Amino acid sequence: MGTIKILNPGLLSSIQDAGRYGYQQYGMPVAGAMDTDALQFANWCVGNSSNEACIESTIIGASLEFNCGTTIALCGAKVQAKINGEFAEMNRSLQVKTGDKLEMGNVQAGCRIYLAIAGGFNIPDLMASKSTYLRGKFGGFEGKALASGDEIEVNESGKQIKRRLPQALISDFSNNTSIRITAGAEVRRFTQEGIKSFLCSTYTVSAQSDRMGYRLSGAKIEHTDGADIISSGISTGAIQVPGHGAPIIMMADHQTVGGYTKIANVIAADLPLLGQMKPGDKITFKEVSLEKAQNILIEKHRIRQELLK
Amino acid sequence: MIDYIPSGDSAFLVKFGDEISEEINRDLRAYFIAFNEKKIKGVIECIPSYSDLMVLYDPLIIQYKALLHQLKQIAENIKDISIPEARTIEIPVLYGQPFGEDIQAVQSHTKMSEQEIIKAHSENKYLVYMLGFTPGFCYLGGMNPQIATPRKEVPSQKILAGSVGIASQQTGIYPIDSPGGWQVIGRTPLRLFDPDRKPEFLIQAGDYLKFYPISEEDYHKMNEND
Secondary structure (H helix, E strand, C coil), X not given: CCEXXXXXXXXXEEEECCCCCCCHHHCCCCCCCCCHHHHHHHHHHHCCCCCCCEEEEECECCEEEECCCEEEEEEEEEEEEEECCEEECCCECEEECCCCEEEEEEEEEEEEEEEEEXXXXXXXXXXXXXXXXXXXXXXXXXXXXXXXXXXXXXXXXXXXXXXECCHHHCCCCCCEEEEEEEECCCHHHECHHHHHHHHHCCEEECCCCCCCEEEEECCCCCXXXXXXXXXXXXXXXXXXXXXXXCCEEECCCCCCEEEECEEEEECHHHHHHHCCCCCCCEEEEEECCHHHHHHHHHHHHHHHHHHCC | CCEEEECCCCEEXXXXXXXXXXXXXXXXXXXXXXXXXXXXXCEEEEEECCCEEEEEECCCCCCHHHHHHHHHHHHHHHHHCCXXXXXXXEXXXXXXXXXXXXXXXXXXXXXXXXXXXXXXXXXCEEEEEEECCCCCCEEEECCCHHHCECCCCCCEEEECCCEEEEEECEEEECCCCXXXXXXXXXXXXXXXXXXXXXXXXXXXXXXXXXXXXXXXXXXXXXXCCC
């Protein structure tokens, strides 16, 4: 069986698939790719099932060496990649052979790069997923972020696939993004002024942002009567506002329950885009109805099905 | 009165009240059982907490109006479903030394003897309201307020899995090794969470827990931890 060897993990690299579902009632976070679109695209390019685990690298791409001949693809954040010093194109299948070295630089747009490998990684499923839950030191490759010298076994793919992602599916990530939301479960716990601040100002993704949540800085959001609720379930994309008035968006590794008022939820269709935002990026929020949010998702899915036949 | 509150485009909160009470939790548990029996297509999973259930679903399979209709139907049919008695899970605990190194802190705070603390901690049944915080961590209700003790001023770097602790009005068990500020009064030899076991989690929301004291010899016989 072949392996890949991590030469440099960049800022943070970990194994992620579409997430670990079914155990949130026991307190197990979902984890999984922050940009599930890019995960799916990278897998499509190499002929994997859409939920197969990839390496997710953050802000600085990983460098690695292949000890097998196989097919790979890079999707997500825009990054300059080289194989043995030669320019390697993103968003398409790339053939590599034993001894080849892949190097990536800093992201030029977006935040997270997904490396798929044909056949996937030979890593055991833990509770039906290969995703790494970093804080819990659980799942993925030995429950941890990838480090220089790690060798990960890869499965034989059997088939050689040549694919290029349709241009229509390639996002131009911007530093200034409009994210669509629906009203949150506790929206009535905010003043009119507070809701106006939230919807009409620009927020910045702060440095205290990670796979668990994005802390935003910007206009404070005012509550009518305190920020605490009886602890209750949280879904990914929920926007909590603690007493200090600065919103926090719950991301892939968020805890399953929380005790702060939620002003809004990011719509499911925009979560992958949100997953490509990094500290310093600007966000504005635009409210849509629940019906519209679901229709946007259905339409997005329909277009994708057509393009990735 | 049940409220159905959308929480984003992929989740509904089914809300049974706005306080922490065993009564509300009983209604919630009954609904949760009925909900699981109905196996609604498109539902991904469900997170019970103190006074609500969060139903997570895939809007590509079921949209909110259709789901809302089904969720309301469950409430209407709940009387026709037999709700089994809640389980009581017995949790053996080796109280005091060597693992319960903070039992002295609890003694000096409460002015109770070690034996009185053990009795007060192990005679009540505790309701598991929900799990969260870390995988397998139970939020328990029903502790005797006499043994309430504030958290440690300086948290421990590592509290061992299975440690049983007190933090003000709460008691709980650490499912995995983690840092924390709870006053540790003992340790259970049982593993609350083991990803390689079926079921992975020993306890679920709606269960009752009953702690009982064991000897050090019994602890080693039953030990699943190390």
